[in-house]
Amino acid sequence: MDKKIGFLSFGHWRDVTGSQTRSGADALIQTIELAEAAEEAGIDGAFVRVHHFERQLASPFPLLSAIGARTKHIEMGTGVIDMRYENPLYMAEEAAIADLISGGRLQLGVSRGSPETALxxxxxxxxxxxxxxxAADLARSKTEIFLKAIQGEPMAVTDPERTGGISGGLAIQPQSPGLAERIWWGAGTRATATWAAGLGMNLQSSTLLTEDxxxxxxxxxxxxxxxxKDTWKEQGWEREPLVSVSRSVIPITTDIDRMYFGDRSEDDQVGILDGARSRFGRSYVGEPDKLAQELARDEAVLEADYVLFTVPNQLGVEYNARLLKTIADHVAPAIGWKKKF
Known part of the structure; x- marks a missing residue:
């Protein structure tokens, strides 16, 4: 697979000074508009985070369907859907619908979810x-049911009284061929990454690992x-596995960039999260040429098939469209990316 790049938006909104997303409507509409702008810049993917009980993007399928209907080439996806909150059969229906509307462009990241405000x-x-x-076991068991559902396995049986005595299995409808090969597991540890390989899911790894x-x-x-990848090979899957990583990358090209973000990259952060010693990846901030050189030395970025760049969505569509175009034109080529459309 040729290397791809995308943006990852948390979809924050706050009615505060300086925010371009004052409401939930602002966050949703601007995400669609940013996907359109990203497509014009040749970006491969538009991805959103999913959080509940917070002023961020939540249930994603209406938004993903809208992006799919308004665009032609760009992929849309999640990073990640917290499976603890999901009905796996209803989700299988929604995912298939969003994928069919987009013509097979859905890249769906699922996981146990990240630390949250809600108890x-x-x-x-x-x-x-x-x-x-x-809770983690519950998320994984729901994921296994979801995978079976989108692969067309029977999830219910017919009622003989309504089918003339004929009994048989019923699959979730609609089905979207190929969707099962575009499901990604968001792994926070090496162990959960190998578990995902065992089930034939792609790997989605963010800037947070809950181990160090x-x-x-x-x-x-x-x-x-x-x-x-070693576990994938041991399992003998026929297709090649796909891996994505996310990075916080801010090219400094204007005084406004420097005012918001300065011009110094941050180092890794290490701390205790949910009782586990965790490591959070560094931020890349600086002039585009410098960022290109630094990312070209990032071992995980070079290993990945898809690199997702987080965007400060509250700064608005115009700002983030410019940021993404700068990354596409001056940073991403250094990691092996080429514009495809």
């Missing part, structure tokens, strides 16, 4: 783990990717 938030949606089952071995973030993430 046991998924339980308020009605999803309480059975006794002895962790003392090596720089890009090296730890590259090790995770290599372990994932």
């Amino acid at each position: 046991r938030g998924a339980e308020n949606f009605g999803y309480v783990p059975p006794e002895g089952v962790s 071995t003392g090596v720089p973030f890009d090296q730890l993430q590259a090790e995770q990717i290599r372990m994932y």
Whole structure:
């Protein structure tokens, strides 16, 4: 696979000074508009984060469908959907619909989810783990059901009284051929990455790993990717695995860029998150040529098939469209990316 690049938006909105996204409507509409602008710049993907009980993008399928209907080439996806909150069969229907509307451009990232403000938030949606089952186990079991559903396995049986005594299995409808090969698992550890390979899912790795071995973030993430690929090969899957990573990259080309972000990159951050020692990847801030050189030395970026660049969405569509065009023109070619449309 040729290397691809995309943007990743958290979809924040706040009615505060300086914010271009004052409401949920602003965040949604501007995400669609940014996807259109990104497509014009040749960017391959428009991805959104999914958070509940926060002023950020939540249930993603209406938004993904809208992007699919308004664009022609760009892929749309998530990074990630928290499966603890999902009904896997209803989600299978929604995912297939969004994929069909876009003509097969959906790249769906799913996972156990990230730390959140809500206390046991998924339980308020009605999803309480059975006794002895962790929230992470619940997310993984729902993911397995979801994968079976989008692959067309029977999820229900016919009612003989309505089918003249004929009994048979019923699959979720509609089905979207090829969608199952475009499901990505958001892995925060090396162990969950190898679990994803065992199920034949692509790997989506962000700038946060909930483990730390003392090596720089890009090296730890590259090790995770290599372990994932080794497990994939051991499983004997026919197709090649796909891997994405995300990075915070801010090219400094104007005084406004410098006012907002300065001109110095941050180092990795290490701390305790949900009881685990975790490592958060550095931010890349500086002149485009300097960023190109630094990213070309990032081990995980070089291993990845897809690199997602986080955007400061509250600065508005015009600002972020310019940021993405600068990355496409001056930074991404250094990591092996070429414009495809």
